[in-house]
Amino acid sequence: MGSLRDVLSPFTAWKHVIETPVTIRNPIGREAADGYRGFHQNDIEKCIGCGSCEVICQNAAIDMVPVSDPVDGDSGLRPKIDYGRCCWCALCVDVCMTGSLTMSNEYTWVDTDPDAFRFIPGVDPKPWDDLEKGYRREGGRVLTGAERVEMGELAPEARIDNFDEIVAGYTREQAMIEADRCVECGLCVATCPAHMDIPDYIAAIREGDYDLGLQILYETNPFSEVCGRVCTHKCETACAARHEGDPIAIRWLKRHIVDNVSEDRRLEIVGTPQTLPTRRKVAIVGAGPAGLTAAYDLARQGHAVTVYEAQDKPGGMMRFGIPEYRLPYAALDRDIAVIAAQGVKIETGVRIGHEITMDRLRAENDAVVLSIGLHIGRSTRIPGTEGGGVETAIDLLRRITAGEEVPVPKQVLVIGGGNVAMDIARSMARLQKVKHGAVGVTVTALEDFAHFLADREEIEESLEEGVEIIDARGPQEVVRFKSGNRKGEVKGLRSWAVTSIFDDKGRFAPQYDQGDERLHPAEMVVEAIGQAADVSILGEDLTEALDWNRGRLAVDVAGRTSEPWLWAAGDAVHGPDVITAVADGHRVAASVGAMLMAMGEVAR
Amino acid sequence: MIRFEPDRSQYPQPGDDGKIEIDLETGKYLKLWHGPNHPGITGNMSVELTLCGDEVVEGKTHVGYLHRGFEKLMERRTFIQVFPIVCRVCVPEPDFNEWCYAQAVEELAGIEAPEMAQWIRTLILEMGRFNSYMMAMGGIGGALGMGVIGQWMTYVRDLMLDRFEEMTGARIYHMFILPGGVRGHLPEGFSERMEEVLQTAERYLADVDKAMFTNAVFKARTKGVGVIDPALFEPYGVTGPNARAGGVAKDLRKDAPYLVYDQLEFEVVTETASDIWARARVRRRDIDVSIALIRQILAKMPKEGPVMAKLPNVLHWKIPRGETYVAGESSRGEYGYYLVTDGSGYPRRVNVRGPSYTHAMALLEHLIPGTNIADVAALMVSLHTYPPEIER
Numbered sequence: 003m004g005s006l007r008d009v010l011s012p013f014t015a016w017k018h019v020i021e022t023p024v025t026i027r028n029p030i031g032r033e034a035a036d037g038y039r040g041f042h043q044n045d046i047e048k049c050i051g052c053g054s055c056e057v058i059c060q061n062a063a064i065d066m067v068p069v070s071d072p073v074d075g076d077s078g079l080r081p082k083i084d085y086g087r088c089c090w091c092a093l094c095v096d097v098c099m100t101g102s103l104t105m106s107n108e109y110t111w112v113d114t115d116p117d118a119f120r121f122i123p124g125v126d127p128k129p130w131d132d133l134e135k136g137y138r139r140e141g142g143r144v145l146t147g148a149e150r151v152e153m154g155e156l157a158p159e160a161r162i163d164n165f166d167e168i169v170a171g172y173t174r175e176q177a178m179i180e181a182d183r184c185v186e187c188g189l190c191v192a193t194c195p196a197h198m199d200i201p202d203y204i205a206a207i208r209e210g211d212y213d214l215g216l217q218i219l220y221e222t223n224p225f226s227e228v229c230g231r232v233c234t235h236k237c238e239t240a241c242a243a244r245h246e247g248d249p250i251a252i253r254w255l256k257r258h259i260v261d262n263v264s265e266d267r268r269l270e271i272v273g274t275p276q277t278l279p280t281r282r283k284v285a286i287v288g289a290g291p292a293g294l295t296a297a298y299d300l301a302r303q304g305h306a307v308t309v310y311e312a313q314d315k316p317g318g319m320m321r322f323g324i325p326e327y328r329l330p331y332a333a334l335d336r337d338i339a340v341i342a343a344q345g346v347k348i349e350t351g352v353r354i355g356h357e358i359t360m361d362r363l364r365a366e367n368d369a370v371v372l373s374i375g376l377h378i379g380r381s382t383r384i385p386g387t388e389g390g391g392v393e394t395a396i397d398l399l400r401r402i403t404a405g406e407e408v409p410v411p412k413q414v415l416v417i418g419g420g421n422v423a424m425d426i427a428r429s430m431a432r433l434q435k436v437k438h439g440a441v442g443v444t445v446t447a448l449e450d451f452a453h454f455l456a457d458r459e460e461i462e463e464s465l466e467e468g469v470e471i472i473d474a475r476g477p478q479e480v481v482r483f484k485s486g487n488r489k490g491e492v493k494g495l496r497s498w499a500v501t502s503i504f505d506d507k508g509r510f511a512p513q514y515d516q517g518d519e520r521l522h523p524a525e526m527v528v529e530a531i532g533q534a535a536d537v538s539i540l541g542e543d544l545t546e547a548l549d550w551n552r553g554r555l556a557v558d559v560a561g562r563t564s565e566p567w568l569w570a571a572g573d574a575v576h577g578p579d580v581i582t583a584v585a586d587g588h589r590v591a592a593s594v595g596a597m598l599m600a601m602g603e604v605a606r
Numbered sequence: 607m608i609r610f611e612p613d614r615s616q617y618p619q620p621g622d623d624g625k626i627e628i629d630l631e632t633g634k635y636l637k638l639w640h641g642p643n644h645p646g647i648t649g650n651m652s653v654e655l656t657l658c659g660d661e662v663v664e665g666k667t668h669v670g671y672l673h674r675g676f677e678k679l680m681e682r683r684t685f686i687q688v689f690p691i692v693c694r695v696c697v698p699e700p701d702f703n704e705w706c707y708a709q710a711v712e713e714l715a716g717i718e719a720p721e722m723a724q725w726i727r728t729l730i731l732e733m734g735r736f737n738s739y740m741m742a743m744g745g746i747g748g749a750l751g752m753g754v755i756g757q758w759m760t761y762v763r764d765l766m767l768d769r770f771e772e773m774t775g776a777r778i779y780h781m782f783i784l785p786g787g788v789r790g791h792l793p794e795g796f797s798e799r800m801e802e803v804l805q806t807a808e809r810y811l812a813d814v815d816k817a818m819f820t821n822a823v824f825k826a827r828t829k830g831v832g833v834i835d836p837a838l839f840e841p842y843g844v845t846g847p848n849a850r851a852g853g854v855a856k857d858l859r860k861d862a863p864y865l866v867y868d869q870l871e872f873e874v875v876t877e878t879a880s881d882i883w884a885r886a887r888v889r890r891r892d893i894d895v896s897i898a899l900i901r902q903i904l905a906k907m908p909k910e911g912p913v914m915a916k917l918p919n920v921l922h923w924k925i926p927r928g929e930t931y932v933a934g935e936s937s938r939g940e941y942g943y944y945l946v947t948d949g950s951g952y953p954r955r956v957n958v959r960g961p962s963y964t965h966a967m968a969l970l971e972h973l974i975p976g977t978n979i980a981d982v983a984a985l986m987v988s989l990h991t992y993p994p995e996i997e998r
Contacts, residue, residue: 011820015754015813024761035772037793039781057921060687091690091781096789097921105775137775140790140913145686145920182919208922 030110038107039090039137042083044124048102051077052187052242055094055103063087064094069125074193075240085119092137097145099185099242106136147183148247151176153254158466163435165326169231177258181207183243184250190237195585198222200237200252207255213271215259220272223584224298224341225291227333228320230257233581265336272340277304282598285310285367287354290318291580292572293373294341295587301344303595309346312353318375319573320580322400323422325429355539364567368601369594373572376533382417386480391492395426395530402429410437411525415495417477418530419447424460426528427469441468444522446475448500448512474500476514480527494523535574560593561586569594626663634658642671646749646983649993651966657979665974667967669996676998680956685711685785686920688953693779695958696995698741701734702936704783706943710932711785714947715925722911723787728865729903730782731934733770736896737763738937742889742990747818749983750827755818758810765803772796787914797904804897811893819890828882832973832985836880842972843964846939847888848989852880858935870902882988889990924951938962938990960995967996
């Protein structure tokens with residue numbers, strides 16, 4: 003069996019005796035590979051504390067701990083990592099929504115204190131904080147979707163001659179994909195004025211449980227049809243997903259839920275007040291989002307609520323300020339129907355101060371809520387605004403909704419760069435298209451495009467519809483024909499270029515380049531530069547008695563005015579915004595409800 | 607060749623049922639625990655030997671020293687959270703776990719990993735096989751008193767771990783094969799550095815051939831020892847090199863090609879003797895196949911392309927009801943994952959089919975009676991088993 007070769011051959015191994023040893027003398031000093039997964043680094047400024055790292059960690063090695071005060075879009079929490087649990091898998095790095103969390107290629111660190119191995123990367127300074135090398139994700143976030151599902155919309159040519167709703171709404175498949183992207187961090191909940199349980203209702207969409215979704219919506223907002231369409235969606239600016247892609251289309255997902263629950267089913271799910279009537283009476287002035295939300299809450303607490311509305315139909319600015327192509331009246335009516343079903347009495351066409359006085363409301367009710375909105379358009383008061391051919395946007399929008407005759411000249415000029423300016427510009431464009439077959443609307447705004455007040459989509463859609471937008475123009479004079487058969491009629495708007503809007507102290511003080519003057523020809527000028535509340539309804543005595551804050555009613559945190567029986571809510575207090583008004587409605591209702599409860603039940 | 611033949615008249619005779627009646631009271635027998643702390647045991651397990659003289663009359667395997675309950679842990683983790691723990695099921699060749707799990711999840715979720723990822727996965731599996739065989743070579747040398755073989759192989763394995771480190775970001779638990787693809791591309795200049803490692807390996811393997819396989823002592827200790835009757839292969843579920851050493855040319859890479867093995871050229875290595883020698887030879891020759899495969903993969907693989915398929919949001923990833931079994935040819939035989947999903951965000955059941963379970967327990971217990979005490983370590987190492995994968 004054995005040969006001589008088999009005996010001698012093994013001795014060749016001896017040649018290794020004269021070779022250099024292959025072992026490393028000092029393995030501690032050895033640098034790891036460039037992409038090594040070593041101790042974490044966290045760019046603390048970039049991190050938003052969404053906690054996705056904590057959720058994905060299979061070892062529960064990450065705790066989110068407070069390091070600063072929360073602000074919109076940042077929870078103020080930062081990941082604290084326990085290296086006794088960490089398995090260095092780097093899923094936290096792969097899922098990080100902002101890309102702030104990375105791993106250095108440092109893997110040796112000696113400390114005699116066991117607690118030292120539990121720290122907050124980026125907050126507790128470590129030697130490897132500035133290392134360039136280490137594990138980095140290839141091509142950004144891969145474990146959650148970064149791109150929003152595109153929303154179907156009417157093409158510009160299909161929508162320009164009508165007031166049909168532009169946005170199609172998601173299909174179930176689209177909504178599922180969009181809902182799937184949510185990481186449930188809850189930054190949106192903190193940012194939403196009404197603190198809607200956004201991740202929960204998005205989860206309900208993923209489960210296909212629209213009934214549950216609707217129930218969740220109604221816990222915080224009785225205006226989901228409205229907010230699902232026109233909400234200013236502050237939630238989306240806080241959304242963690244926006245850091246490496248598009249934010250979740252939270253607004254469209256909310257609408258998707260109401261789209262999928264029939265009106266009858268909604269009434270079944272929301273139900274009617276389950277408490278005995280308290281026989282306490284509350285009057286609410288103004289049937290806008292704040293008033294109706296307060297009415298909804300108070301009615302469900304068992305109080306008798308009457309809402310007085312000056313216009314013929316309830317809805318306030320949601321109906322009379324927002325054009326139908328953005329918010330169809332039928333959608334608004336569906337929301338109001340659920341509120342009315344709670345036993346809320348809505349008296350339309352009743353103008354407080356005319357048919358009923360505030361004194362009478364006070365005498366006949368236990369509490370009064372003032373939610374009168376901002377229905378008076380402000381004027382620039384530049385020369386030439388007095389006289390015909392100059393309108394305010396808010397008045398025109400109301401008249402369009404009410405079906406009243408409005409002037410539709412071939413060339414309209416809008417002053418203002420906010421969403422209301424876009425609303426009136428696009429509404430006029432539609433009317434012009436029908437009447438003249440062509441759009442002739444120019445919008446001049448003080449702000450340049452980089453600082454525009456209107457939503458980006460509003461600007462894009464306006465441009466698509468043929469509206470001309472000129473940025474950074476300061477209106478100086480409405481020019482009128484001085485002679486001829488059109489004498490006195492509007493000829494156009496003279497404007498100067500804007501060099502700056504605010505002074506160095508941040509106060510509104512626009513500066514102009516007078517050398518850059520232009521005349522924008524127009525037959526009508528529409529001012530869309532802001533609105534004011536019509537507080538004349540209060541009457542002189544009450545106006546005198548109340549505390550005021552820069553022309554607005556002064557209220558405490560709960561919305562109560564200086565008069566103990568009177569609360570104020572909505573745009574008139576907090577400025578124009580539907581979801582803020584809804585939140586305000588809840589807040590006021592809670593305060594009113596608490597007072598009524600403290601008063602006890604009326605003897606039967 | 608001198609071989610010690612004991613006087614069998616002193617030994618207990620098997621009864622009618624073929625089993626030996628062992629009566630410790632007689633003083634003829636000695637209980638000896640081989641492991642769990644013993645260099646000849648492959649990891650944390652032990653064999654309870656009953657000796658009569660220097661011959662083993664019974665060997666009972668004991669496992670449980672390394673039980674971490676992985677299969678149960680997986681049922682309590684989301685599909686993405688399972689990914690970091692599967693590699694820990696088998697320490698020396700972790701990548702099979704990653705691939706089997708990822709492949710099973712992809713099948714049930716209807717995802718296909720991009721082509722580039724398939725090539726990188728194949729490369730990783732071959733690098734892992736290479737490393738695993740390095741341990742096997744060193745182990746068989748060490749078990750027979752040739753410690754230097756173990757040192758050489760550990761060095762070469764370390765060089766390969768360097769390549770793993772630069773490619774995956776970790777040396778042992780690579781955590782690189784994610785469901786949906788792999789985590790990254792090959793670093794710049796990877797092929798060149800890999801070639802250096804392969805050449806060093808070949809140099810050391812040539813020395814192994816001279817020192818171990820052309821060695822009268824090694825031959826005497828391994829030839830004709832620890833023979834597995836090929837008839838046992840089927841009932842005992844023997845696969846991989848252990849079966850190929852008995853002339854069974856079965857290799858899942860050829861028989862049921864997965865990843866890109868159908869685009870690679872290689873032969874299935876077999877021997878016929880089915881003894882320790884034959885098993886060591888099969889592994890030694892399979893290293894050459896692995897080296898050739900690594901070179902082939904690096905030459906043939908696409909130069910660019912995506913490495914990850916689009917995954918749903920993994921934080922609430924639900925996989926439809928289903929079940930699948932994904933298996934591949936690991937360095938020790940058929941390695942597979944049986945995954946059952948029930949439509950929730952968690953696996954309903956994961957079963958890991960590791961070849962060590964059969965090889966190190968049932969087969970070893972069958973082979974061990976009659977072995978000389980000095981050969982137990984060699985026999986065990988020749989089966990090339992990893993206790994961590996028994997105890998998942």
